[in-house]
Amino acid sequence: MIPILLLCAMLFQAGPQTAAKPVIDNDRVTVWHVGTAPTTRTVDAVVVSTSGAVEFLPLGKTPNDSPRSSIVIDLKDHPVAPIANTSGYPLAFPRPGSKKILENERVIIWDYTWTPGVPTPMHFHDKDVVVVFLDDGDLSSTTPDGKVAVNSFKPDAIRFNPRGRTHTETLVRGKQHAIITELK
Numbered sequence: 001m002i003p004i005l006l007l008c009a010m011l012f013q014a015g016p017q018t019a020a021k022p023v024i025d026n027d028r029v030t031v032w033h034v035g036t037a038p039t040t041r042t043v044d045a046v047v048v049s050t051s052g053a054v055e056f057l058p059l060g061k062t063p064n065d066s067p068r069s070s071i072v073i074d075l076k077d078h079p080v081a082p083i084a085n086t087s088g089y090p091l092a093f094p095r096p097g098s099k100k101i102l103e104n105e106r107v108i109i110w111d112y113t114w115t116p117g118v119p120t121p122m123h124f125h126d127k128d129v130v131v132v133f134l135d136d137g138d139l140s141s142t143t144p145d146g147k148v149a150v151n152s153f154k155p156d157a158i159r160f161n162p163r164g165r166t167h168t169e170t171l172v173r174g175k176q177h178a179i180i181t182e183l184k
Helices: 002-014
Strands: 029-034 045-049 054-057 070-075 099-103 107-113 123-125 129-133 137-142 148-153 158-161 165-174 177-183
Touching: 029 158, 045 177, 054 099, 054 107
Parallel strands: none
Antiparallel strands: 029 070, 045 054, 045 070, 099 107, 107 177, 123 165, 129 158, 129 177, 137 148, 137 165
């Protein structure tokens, strides 16, 4: 009886392995939050560490020294041209205080830290973006018609925001820093 119970316990513990599920999966990207170092990519990818380090991985490349916990943005072969900016407002990037980390034929990657109580200029997003938030803070987003939405973001929160949006953002609680990947 005991050998059978031990066998059952081992089988239960070894049970079927569930495949990792992406955080975001759409026609532009598949985004993964991985707890181990990313493997060789089967598509172009961007790897963002939880500390904000960024690496672009072309198809078939293995990351250099990627940390064990990272966000992997697999780039699908579904390019979409930027939307023409007829809003009358400047593009989202570059913006004051932003730092361009990398640009190639697939992406433009920005590092940005919001300043408490200081709104960004009203701006237009002509490209889809993947945002990886690195801190704990609330951002208030205001559209040109005055509609306000407050969003709370914890470290490692990930958002896909489609192009065609016009708004300003203000840090209203905590602190917030993000790596923003514009998709070409």
